[in-house]
Amino acid sequence: MNPIKHVAIIMDGNGRWGLKYKKSRNLGHRAGLNTIEKVIKNTIKKKIKFLTIYAFSTENWKRPKKEVNFLFNLLEEFLTKKTKDLIKQGIKLKIIGNKKKFSKKLIKILSNSENLTKNNKILQLNLALNYGSKNELINAMNLIIKKKKSINEKNIKKNLYTYDSPDPDLLIRTGDTKRLSNFLLWQLAYSEIFFIKKLWPDFNIKDYNKILLKFFKTKRNFGNI
Ligand code: IPE
Ligand code: IPE
Ligand code: MG
Numbered sequence: 001m002n003p004i005k006h007v008a009i010i011m012d013g014n015g016r017w018g019l020k021y022k023k024s025r026n027l028g029h030r031a032g033l034n035t036i037e038k039v040i041k042n043t044i045k046k047k048i049k050f051l052t053i054y055a056f057s058t059e060n061w062k063r064p065k066k067e068v069n070f071l072f073n074l075l076e077e078f079l080t081k082k083t084k085d086l087i088k089q090g091i092k093l094k095i096i097g098n099k100k101k102f103s104k105k106l107i108k109i110l111s112n113s114e115n116l117t118k119n120n121k122i123l124q125l126n127l128a129l130n131y132g133s134k135n136e137l138i139n140a141m142n143l144i145i146k147k148k149k150s151i152n153e154k155n156i157k158k159n160l161y162t163y164d165s166p167d168p169d170l171l172i173r174t175g176d177t178k179r180l181s182n183f184l185l186w187q188l189a190y191s192e193i194f195f196i197k198k199l200w201p202d203f204n205i206k207d208y209n210k211i212l213l214k215f216f217k218t219k220r221n222f223g224n225i
Helices: 014-022 025-045 065-088 104-117 133-146 153-158 205-216
Strands: 006-010 050-057 091-096 123-131 170-173 192-195
Touching: 014 025, 025 050, 025 065, 025 123, 025 205, 050 065, 065 091, 065 104, 091 104, 123 133, 133 153, 170 205, 192 205
Parallel strands: 006 050, 006 170, 050 123, 091 123, 170 192
Antiparallel strands: none
């Protein structure tokens, strides 16, 4: 077992890559899907048990409708075609985020893939969809109040979408931007953060392994010395 339990990723730069090489942001999103598949495979190879990928934020609804529709169609196509593959690879898919805004059809596809993969043990893939950390924390607080429990660290963790995942050991953000964009603000409190210049479709396994190696060379203090 790898001492790294959980890798979180903000895959950024698809749109810019698409415009640069294919004259279309959407084709960049399609290219980004290949990188996701490669990264999943390498995460399994390295025996890391949790991978969380930011695919659509609560703020991404501001984008043109054409792009939003393309993204959700791509997701539907991916899950319809690849759920069998997820099962074969031992991947448990879990959606984190608020599903309420999705079409009935998408909710059904998501629940179906989650159900079919729920007993898999090799890797838990948390896919963040309509995910926002502030929304997640507000939701957790409301759940705690509803259950008449007290607000403490244990109860907050228990009521986050990520209640069944350890906090990420490291976060990778591609796309040459140094910000968190409302991603896992609570869970990343002590994660090592790697900001990578490359756009997501150009990110490769060599880049990924270099980051893992650098992580191992980092002394984590957690406030201690
Ligand atoms: C990240 O790539 C993927 C999603 C937000 C869905 P972007 O689409 O943000 O790509 P850039 O940052 O505009 O290049
Ligand atoms: C973050 O990327 C969201 C996802 C990768 C899904 P964005 O491209 O939306 O982030 P900002 O808006 O540039 O901060
Ligand atoms: Mg972006």
